[in-house]
Amino acid sequence: MNLIKDLPLSIQVSKKIEDDIIFGHFLPGTKLDEVELCERYGASRTPIREALKLLAAEGLVEIRPRRGAIVPEVNPMTLCEMFEVMAELEGMCGRLAARRIQDDEKTKLLSMHQRCAEYLESGDSENYYEMNRQFHFQIYLASHNSFLIEQAGSLHKRLHPYRRLQLRVSNRMSNSFAEHEGIVQAIIHGNEAEAERLLREHVVIQGQKFTDLIATISTYTKS
Incomplete structure (x- = not known):
């Protein structure tokens, strides 16, 4: 599909x-x-x-x-700050999801993870990202905190072009999937602290890889 x-x-x-x-x-x-x-x-x-x-x-x-x-000016420092906040929001979503996720939500999350595996295997970064986006929103929903869902969803949308682009950085898609595996296991087994830590690190890694992202943009711009 x-x-x-x-x-x-x-x-x-x-x-x-x-x-x-x-x-x-x-x-x-x-x-x-x-x-x-x-x-x-x-x-x-x-x-x-x-x-x-x-x-x-x-x-x-x-x-x-x-x-x-x-087209407005984009401040790289602002993007880095947004990634920092996103990491904290996602960590909180992971912690609450591990505590509150329902059985049907576990099934959905596992299904999305499997779909990501299929897109990874075929090297399809665009469809991988789209399923990756749904995967993260499913975690937000599983937190069962409507205000947190709204705030995390809003910031995710602001950052989504850059998160999508980062999957084109060498090995980022395979690394992303490997990180998802740990996140899924922590959430479905109710390990709140681990889910929070892994999700925070998952997004912080994206922020730390920002120089790779800038290099990728520069490469495309010059080509």
């Missing part, structure tokens, strides 16, 4: 615009003209506008009155 092709067109387009921003095709300060975007991505204005709204919610695009969509 191809998760990406099953997504709404607006989300598929948003991922393409996302890549073009991160890889330097659209530089900071660039005005994203809807007509040009329609031609570039072969889509009508409706999914383009919906895609821009999605990207604005993630902070990759700013929609300004009378100016339209603009």
Whole structure:
């Protein structure tokens, strides 16, 4: 099953615009003209506008009155700080999930983990990331804390372009899956402290790998 092709067109387009921003095709300060975007991505204005709204919610695009969509400056230090906060929120989600997860939620989490294994084996980073995203949101839901779910979900969405891109860094996808294995076992066996520690480290690793991410972006931009 191809998760990406099953997504709404607006989300598929948003991922393409996302890549073009991160890889330097659209530089900071660039005005994203809807007509040009329609031609570039072969889509009508409706999914383009919906895609821009999605990207604005993630902070990759700013929609300004009378100016339209603009690519803003991205501060690497701010991204690092966001990863630090995300690590703490995910750790808390893991701890509560290990305490409160229901049997049907365990089944869903294990199923998602298995799907990640299949995408890893085929080297499909895009579909791996989409299932990885659902995997993390399932952990948030298993915390059964609505405010925490809202906050973790919101920050995850802000960071998702960079988390997705990091899977293209050498060995990151296989390392991510190995880390997931420990997280899953800790949660389904009710090991709260271990689940919290592993999830925090899982996201902090992403932050520590930020220099690899910047190098990857630079490589794509120069190519």
